[in-house]
Amino acid sequence: MKHVNAVIVGAGAAGGIVAKELSTAGLTVVMLERGKWYTAHDCRKDDLRNQRTTVLGNAFGPDDDGNPRVAVDAKGTIRTILPSEGGYNNNAACVGGGTLSYGAQAWRYMPQDFRMRSTYGAPEGSSLEDWPISYDELEPFYDKAEYEIGISGDYSGTPFKGPRKRDLPMPPLPPNREFGILEPAAKRLGLHPFHLPMARNSIPYNGRGPCMRCRWCCGFACEVDAKNGSQNTVIPIALASGNCELRTECMAAWILTDDRGRARGVTYIDASGRWQEQSSDIVVVAGCATESARLLLNSKSKLFPNGLGNRYDQVGRHLQGHHYTGAIGYFDFDTYDDLGPGASIAVTDYNHGTPGLCGGGMLANEFIRLPIHMIDRVPKETPRWGLPHKQAMRAWHKRSIVIMGPTQQIPTAAARVTVDPAVRDKWGLPVVRFEGNVHPHTFEIGETQSKRAEAWLKEAGAIHTSAMASHPTLVNAGQHQAGTCRMGDDPHGSVVDKHCQIHDVDNVFVIDGSVHVTNGGFNPALTIMAVAYYASDALVRNWKGTKFRS
């Protein structure tokens, strides 16, 4: 197989951007993606089989057959988990990764989110740290992501944000009914509500039309291709450069190293089940926090007996997602107007600055609730079945609002991804094994956030509210998974440096949510994208000088 400059493992939010930046700079690139390439035509609007509700399987991967994971709880009980089950912490497996079917909230983190330890100090038992880069260093790349991917929204209503050089490229979608109900209430409470940023066309942009405001958004591929992910923005540019080849249904098994300890390519299994080797000058791992860690841990050799980049036992640690909490409010008037995507209004007043709490989170109204989502969201005192439940469904589906948000999670070294010693996937590779749980301070923040959501709903006229806060006993990663290959200046406490180059091997990079030191109180997609632009920029500049040959 022809030698190339770079192999990128994973065609998701970050992988697609790295492919575009490298290939348009003249490097030859092969992208390996274990899933398929879906298009707008694969939006089946199937509310039982998508990436948000997966009871009948994941629409965009992975498949239930042959892709297990393992979780160990606090009591030491070991359980094998299917991809369609909650504890799997799935994101997606397809071209575009999570960005094909995400809800597409496209947030910038706030400056404090990059300096959590300096701002708050680390709570006991946590591994709270500062990022080695600042918001200001990342700002130009946030801007690039917002314009190249295409973000709509309007930050002008809030003072709680980092400085920005220019506005978003697209105005927000016209407000839905929930926006009209929640905005004046938030203002009465002294909050600063605004149109949240979305990777969704509100006007024609990038050669594609605007959102048609349907009900099936979060969890689905967009029927009219108005939702912007890597699959319809940067990956087509990479392929058009003539320097990038995308190989789908190709599962990376491990990174090959030579006897000098440098990477020389990737071993993978192709769509027809044949084992292949692709040699390259550099390897970029972009498989998301769980799978990137797994690939490094499975890349064992004589020089790297514990896996690549794992000299100080850091790969897989500090696994985070977001602890989602909030509240549902019930109203005596219709709140539902069937205008997608549903989520429309947010406040960032609560992200930082609460005495006694290490951070907080953004609060926003939820994506449209399909009937299937309402089943366990009828008022708590309703019987779980029988006529009263059926009547409650009728009474409240159109008369309820959920406000929730991603509570910033306090990382710990014990919450981690390892590889299971026994369980193998359909290719015979050791699978992801989750250990540890969520730091208790995260729950304290979450409970405060729930109370704030209830207060907002009450002010908006809810006749009854109910907090939504769970206390999961396992790790919490999911679609917002991050942290397993943390970036840092000290090799003893991190896996990659500030440019996403792993400390051990100078021609291997991890560029995805894995490198997040902390995960902000926001949906992480835009930050993953900004970091990908930032790291690609350094990579290309370095390439032009040294080509990473030692």
Added chain:
Amino acid sequence: MFNRREFVSATALAGAALGASSTGCRRTTYGVLKADDAATLTAICDQIIPADEFPSASQAGVLTFIDLQLMGPYRRHQKTYRDGLKQANDWSRSRFGIDLAQASAQQQFEIVSALEKDNKPFFDLVRAHTMQGYYGNPRHGGNRDAVSWRMLGLDEPPLRGRAQYDLTAGTKR
């Protein structure tokens, strides 16, 4: 004179009424469920979602949904169903001397309540699947004619773009 929205709503209601009355086309043979298991399951599902002015679970095709999924993604639950349905029917026989399917609504309610208390894993599974079949996408065999969506007052088929507006009045509907 109907505008588009009223027309769609009117036809939707007519469809729902038809769906509710057309129990004659209910399936009697299934891929996985044996006839007597299907009868027991019908009794349980119709306790979970009984009929009122809108159809019950079985009338909306929930058994077809469960049966199809037991041959597909829910293959792993086949044994749970076999054992759970047998247990429910045994309880009915020992308590009331008749099969659950023949028991009165009150007796069925008692058995399903007992299941919820004493065989929660099975009950939770059937409850979840019944809800999925009733409120989920009709393509999987349940929610016949999108009857539950209409019950909730959702437009079916969904209205899009310009159709969301009443153009004659120049305002949003």
